[in-house]
Amino acid sequence: LDAAMGRAAAARQAQLTKPPGALGRLEEVALRLAAMQGRERPSVERVRICVFAADNGVVEEGVSAFPPSVTMQMVMNMAAGGAAISVLALALEADIELVNLGTATPMSPHPAVRDATIAPGSANLARGPAMTDAQCDQALAQGRAAALRAIDAGAELFIGGEMGIGNTTASAAVACALLEQPAAALVGPGTGLDSAGVKHKQRVVARALERHRRAAQATPPDAGRPAPAAVLASLGGFDVAALAGAYVACAQRRLPVLLDGFISSVAALVAVRLCPGAADWMLFSHASAEPGHALVLQALGGVPLLDLEMRLGEGSGAATAVPLLRLACRLHGDMATFAEAGVKGQAPLSAPQ
Template identity: 50%
Template sequence: MSVNPWWQQAAAELNDEARNLAWQHQNQLTKPPGALGRLEVLATELAAMSGQSRPELHHPHCIVFAADHGVVAQGVSAFPQAVTVEMLKNFVAGGAAISVLAGQNDFQLSVVNCGTAQPCDALQGVVHQPVAAGTADFSQQPAMTAAQAQAALTIGAGQLDLLHQAGCDLFMAGEMGIGNTSAASAMAALLLDLDVAGLTGPGTGVQGEALDHKTQVLSASVTRAQGSYNQPLDALIEVGGFEIGAIAGAYIRAAQLGIPVLVDGFITTSAALLAVHLNPSVRDWLLFSHGSAEPGHLLLLAALQAQPLINLDMRLGEGSGAGVALSLIRQALALHNNMATFAQAGVSGAED
């Protein structure tokens, strides 16, 4: 009798009783029902996830997963791979956008090296779990082996096990890796059976002829990979990235452990798409922070039937959109938990 791999094990069940109690509470607050719009929905969704009719956040945590991509040899990025390790240094030094947001919005930040092209094992403040020194050039061959794909998924799962033990009650993932918009676009094209041209954007800022070249490289890569694509994990193997696999594994494990997930932008949404294709039960645990300026993001959100919380034309990555949207979630919960009811305020309700 075959046993399903860990990533196919069911996610935790949402608590419908807590959601219903949260809605009852919302309808007693000193406002017309529905007047706070999606802030009300957000609070009740978190009630179902937490099992508490008055949910609170105490230990949100963001992990930035980093890795490099062999396809950059084809000239698909405006930046060299050396930038990946330089940005890891920036993350731990506190100078990156996600580092600033962690301090501003009071969440923990970790950085995990899943496989940079340049060695950085001596860099303090980073968890080093490299699968390999970057993926292979997926325009020429599969990005990774099946064993490497499973190792990437397991990195993310292991990090979530640690966060769960530490009491994490909301998980955000960020990413860093020169070339990873190319991987995200190609992987999503395979998973959704779409033309990769419609999923390809500027990434680090490629424009004009450079963007046309990037699109051509990705189109040829997806065509190559389609001959070997039979199941969702093949998308990661053929054209994915180690950090994207780790994020997908983290999302799956978070859902299994009952930890709400706040998805960031284009690349992390491609990881969410992979996670949901590997394990559909994960979808119930995903909240989506923002609509990225990357043109393919809207297609991914539509495929996941997701409506992001904010749209600020951001396309930085790192988890920065999630870091900004976290403050909105906190406000939704503050309103839900701290507003007076009609009875408490001595205000006549709609039916009085």
Template identity: 40%
Template sequence: MENLTEEKLFAQLQELIGNISDLDEAAMGQVQERLDSLTKPQGSLGQLEQIAKQLGGIQGTSNPQIKKKAVLLMAGDHGIAAEGVSAFPQEVTPQMVYNIMNDGAAINVLARQANADVFCTDVGVAFPIEATGNIIQKRVANGTKNMAKGPAMSRQEALQALLAGAEVAQEKIQAGYNLFATGDLGIGNTTPSSAIVSLFTNSPLEDVVGRGTGIDDAGLINKRQAIQKAIDVNQPNTEDALDVLCKVGGLEIAAIAGSILQAAASRVPIVVDGFISTAGALVAANLAPKSTAFMIPSHGSVEPGHCKALAGLGLEPVLNLNMRLGEGTGAALTFHLVEAALHILNEMSTFADAGVSEKS
């Protein structure tokens, strides 16, 4: 893929987007009929019912099933870290990649509890990473450039990272996975995410920029200033999602967007994690508006911009746990709710089965 021209990469992206179609309305109607016949007041299970209906529409059946679950975690570093926007040094990114490889991170624990597998893809870590175990190597560059001084990446690199994320999703679909979660890893990545969310939702930076890994008040002011400088220097065109992505985005954010696009094209539901993942989802939605129908929201992050990002996608979180870790942790927890929705749909008795009187 690295040898392809920008034009050929763009053609591949357009082909991928062209494969995304609408949800199956007939299947959703059948799921709704089944839900309405179950021994409960109609709609009383709220978002669980909505998830069941969505899964029916995605899979095109009144009896949707989950076979194998995977967290697709994308890792990358950020040149903007040189502006002091994070409380942690960049060396933490590769250290956490290996922590995930060794099953020691929060996402490993939560995914294991959900009976899901974790795959961590290096699309832009600034340090050497070997492809071994659950680590996938698809590096586009050794991190992004400092977006406060110019574009974070070239348009070609943005396309490569998008398609790398799509490739990972496609490989896992071919291996039998049919429910995904997004995840992220990369010191400084709330900074480009804030820029993306601010631009796509037309929100002031004061409303979207948070403390990330725990910066102090002075650090927060500096972070906002760095993002404003990046926007001023690069002048991203919000009518062109690729322009926003390459100027103020991240390689792992691009890969997250690509994994969402591939999931949508393959009719596989994908649970969107926190702030960084939702920035990637905004990129995907601006490239392919139909892709939002295949996204399942997870939790509401403490990061202030997350609610803006979710609103921009028309999504409502199913969990509020005051989390802000990333890695796909909130999405992995949401796997339990997705499966609960299917158990309700497929296992609960109808009024007729149970001999229970319906509403008069």
């Protein structure tokens, strides 16, 4: 972060024609973006949304309200412009890129979908590792490549989204392992399980965590990969891994990231564990209705801008918060200063007693 530019932006903000602090968190966002972008007047007009799609073998345990074929169908819906994230991207004039990391149902080639298939979905993480180390590295690299494409395209803000039936299960498992929490603390209804379904999903995640714990004990601590990457391969999904890879690359290349909801935040947690400095480049868009999100946000130290009870994923919560970032930048950049406007009120009167 460019601390000097953050201070320059704060000095400008103190001169704008409003009582100090009266724009609340919009002021904080403008200063954060100024320090990230190294510009006294930041801008997030050029937004890149990258949606990573992948299936999750764990759905064979019955952990989702939707069948895995929906992943492929929803990517096609995104490509055709009919999904929530497509509508949002168009409304925001944001670039959108769809990256297929591997679906259980084969996907026909489509000009709007980048084929980066690793496998037809991850393996069933309740019974064995979700990915091989090589597959996990491939997914991380795909995320990194997507971030670099965003930078090459001139993006001022990166949003990562995901589409993958079963991915709240994988995300909850990863978060449980990283935060040392039981399944009950992080498993929720996802796309819409009832309470019996949530209980079942908790048991599946608990079984996966037990399997992971035993496998980790069997591996000598310094012979394996970095712990967060081992957790990711064992319990994650291709989409979660790609998001984590993208977030690390964004941080390394100084591109601000706007996180989405639960899955995105779990990927952010992986990114921060892999590369602690990545936290500086993250902005928090919304508090998801998925109950585990609060705990992950707490671990990341993030306070989201929005709390609209959204729980769709795809990057939709982050996209919804983009106008707030843009308005924060416009206000910061375009408001008149007291001197420019000839307003003489900046020195508060003291109230008579």
